[in-house]
Amino acid sequence: MKINIVNPDLNELGYVIAIANIKDKHDTSAPSDYHWKILKCRMIIFSNSSILACPDKNDVKQVHIIFNKAGDDYDKLISLFVKFSLIQNGGIRSATPEIYQKCFHYTMTARIAPVWNTLQDNYLINNRDFLVTRGPQEAVKYCIVVNDTFTVIEVNAVKINLMLTEEEFLPGEWIRVLPSLNKAIVEDSYKDFSQGSKFKSYKNLRRHWKNIHGYRLPENESAYYSIQFWRGEPLLYPKQCVLRNFPIVIPTSQPLEKLIISRFVTCLTSKMANVLGTKLIFKLEDIQPEDSKSLAPKDCLLETQAVSLCTPTQYSRSQK
Structure with a gap:
């Protein structure tokens, strides 16, 4: 269309x-x-x-x-x-x-x-x-x-x-992050929000995802991960925004x-x-049908x- x-x-x-x-x-x-x-x-x-x-x-x-x-x-x-x-x-x-x-x-x-x-x-x-x-x-x-x-x-x-999983991600594991699906590596994992975070509370983190990405995180907290990209400082991600593999279309x-x-x-x-x-x-x-090529991804x-x-x-x- x-x-x-x-x-x-x-x-x-x-x-x-x-x-x-x-x-x-x-x-x-x-x-x-x-x-x-x-x-x-x-x-x-x-x-x-x-x-x-x-x-x-x-x-x-x-x-x-x-x-x-x-x-x-x-x-x-x-x-x-x-x-x-x-x-x-x-x-x-x-x-x-x-x-x-x-x-x-x-x-x-x-x-x-x-x-x-x-x-x-x-x-x-x-x-x-x-x-x-x-x-x-x-x-x-x-x-x-x-x-x-x-x-x-x-x-x-x-x-x-999205191929969501209950399994925890391990330090050193390569993952993909939402929304970009960029590749990064898990540096560390946290159960307590106060560890490794620049945000003061889970409420602040929820506001971050709403204000920056438009995402609404669930009200209940889950695990957190320190994610290291190929350069820059590690960033804190909630588990819901970390994927082990690419989503399936x-x-x-x-x-x-x-x-x-x-x-x-x-x-x-x-x-x-x-x-x-x-x-x-x-x-x-x-x-x-002949126009559908314009929407087809590379794969x-x-x-x-x-x-x-x-x-x-x-x-x-x-x-x-």
Whole structure:
């Protein structure tokens, strides 16, 4: 299925880069500078529905923001900069399809969580309690492409099994972490939250995952793991966000596929009724068999068997 969303006139949009003040006293849910920048970006998104934004993946302080130059959106944005201790870096730039795609993508995933939860950069699981749900769960694989006229979201319905386990992870074991599925190694395990943590309580940790990733951790605590990536300091992860293997992707039947995609469209139109101050206008278009290649991952979603997700790219988010 293709969802063709009519873009605002890109010539009427402004694009600015904001710099987060990492010297601020950090909120307890964002102990690192990189997480502090992400939190500020999400605060901007949820403070003004007329703005699209995304954190820069490679810079610890930068946030990309797109706004409508008509009206008073820029004045409102400057007020938010003052409120959230952000500084505009340079002047107002032109909004290109590339930066529009990045900001639309991130804003969309922020707004539709926790109904739809991010896994890697191209899967969304339709279950608020997906972290504690065993077996296949309904999801979509998607790809966003932006041109001067449309934002095209290609969607394919699937089921995803996270392969959750009751077994404990052992120091020295290689694992995958949510949501990126990046590879890392278990440095140590803890039963007591106070050990090896920059967070003051499990409540703070739950706020971290909600504010940074949109995930809702269960109310009951479990084991914790100190996870070491290929560089940077170890990070504390709750057991629910650590996987031993890649999740399994399972194709769906055509009737179920239509139902899952319908739920996705309904949520999208509810959570993003307006884009940059204009009503969301889109049309649905069935993907023909010859078009299905655009949605197929490198290892292909075979119709006859379940397959593992493809190996992810290392993101700087896991390196901070």
